[in-house]
Amino acid sequence: MTQQDWPLGIEPGQEVEVDLFRPEDAPGVAALFKAVYGAAYPVKVYYDPQRLAQENAEGRIISSVVRTPRGEVVGHNALFNSAPHAKLYESGAGLVLSSYRNTAKLFTRMVDHGPQVTAQRFGLEAVFADPLCTHVFSQKLCHGLGWTTHALELDLMPARLYDKNADEEARVSAIMDFLTLVPKPHRVHLPAVYQEQLRFLYQGLDDTRELEVSAQAPPASLATRIESTVYEFAQLARLAVWEAGADLEQALARQEEAAASRGVRVIQLWLRLSCPWVGQAVEVLRGRGYFLGGLLPRWFGEDGLMMLSMPHEPHWQGINLEFQRAKDLVSLVRQDWQQVRAGR
Numbered sequence: 205m206t207q208q209d210w211p212l213g214i215e216p217g218q219e220v221e222v223d224l225f226r227p228e229d230a231p232g233v234a235a236l237f238k239a240v241y242g243a244a245y246p247v248k249v250y251y252d253p254q255r256l257a258q259e260n261a262e263g264r265i266i267s268s269v270v271r272t273p274r275g276e277v278v279g280h281n282a283l284f285n286s287a288p289h290a291k292l293y294e295s296g297a298g299l300v301l302s303s304y305r306n307t308a309k310l311f312t313r314m315v316d317h318g319p320q321v322t323a324q325r326f327g328l329e330a331v332f333a334d335p336l337c338t339h340v341f342s343q344k345l346c347h348g349l350g351w352t353t354h355a356l357e358l359d360l361m362p363a364r365l366y367d368k369n370a371d372e373e374a375r376v377s378a379i380m381d382f383l384t385l386v387p388k389p390h391r392v393h394l395p396a397v398y399q400e401q402l403r404f405l406y407q408g409l410d411d412t413r414e415l416e417v418s419a420q421a422p423p424a425s426l427a428t429r430i431e432s433t434v435y436e437f438a439q440l441a442r443l444a445v446w447e448a449g450a451d452l453e454q455a456l457a458r459q460e461e462a463a464a465s466r467g468v469r470v471i472q473l474w475l476r477l478s479c480p481w482v483g484q485a486v487e488v489l490r491g492r493g494y495f496l497g498g499l500l501p502r503w504f505g506e507d508g509l510m511m512l513s514m515p516h517e518p519h520w521q522g523i524n525l526e527f528q529r530a531k532d533l534v535s536l537v538r539q540d541w542q543q544v545r546a547g548r
Contacts, residue, residue, distance in 0.1 A: 216303040225267035232277030281314040323385035334378040340526040351381035355498025393418035395483035418483030428455035448485035478506040496540040
């Protein structure tokens, strides 16, 4: 094989280092994404060197890169804020040049690098990742680094985003693995209908909580406040419920109508477990067909609960899992989906 045949002209087998992003890495990151994904990667900032450098400079993206001695970029992984809490970042946008994928634990080293440097340097308090359920590679990676599974993003993405030959209706699920960087013990309120499921999930948390069963009603004057984000390419809506008032059902109906008009097939809804009347909100949601998705540590600064809604039967058959905790979680989610469906 000659240099002309090497991906990006980069010689295989060089010694490499994992390091924080530098502005001069930006063109190499863009070239790497083009080499691996063509133009198909849905988050376009990684194709734009100037914008990527700016996002890193301002801390909205924290990139870890793999460099050769000549400064060539052969790997990338990022931490970025996608949760309501500004100090909880997601790990993603990870890729390695094809000729370096057999380099020992290179992807694992990148994923581990971000959390190792971010808590002190950037003030992050926790991180999470979304290992796909189509394969177990990323599940093993996160588990090996001590991250813990707490939630299931059921039918998260259309399968055709990953496989052009997939059925048009098929969707891909992911689990959500979390790692605490700065502990924050606090009180959470467990909806009575989910107290057993949540107690199970809290047993694995790498932090401490005071658990109390939710028994209050919302103040009559409290108005519901929901922030909505729609990802049309994924037919997905995410609803962050900052306040769940007595008008929750009416507010939800408006959000659901707006989401449907934009082709949404899956809704993820997030509730604050610090809210003493979260139990009543859950009952409203289950009456509208929402079911358990899992626990979201530090999602709002304090913990959150994810609930899911979709008009179709979830694609359970496409879920492949490596570890028992995730298998138990999927079983809990499926049982609740069945109960909610039967109740309607």
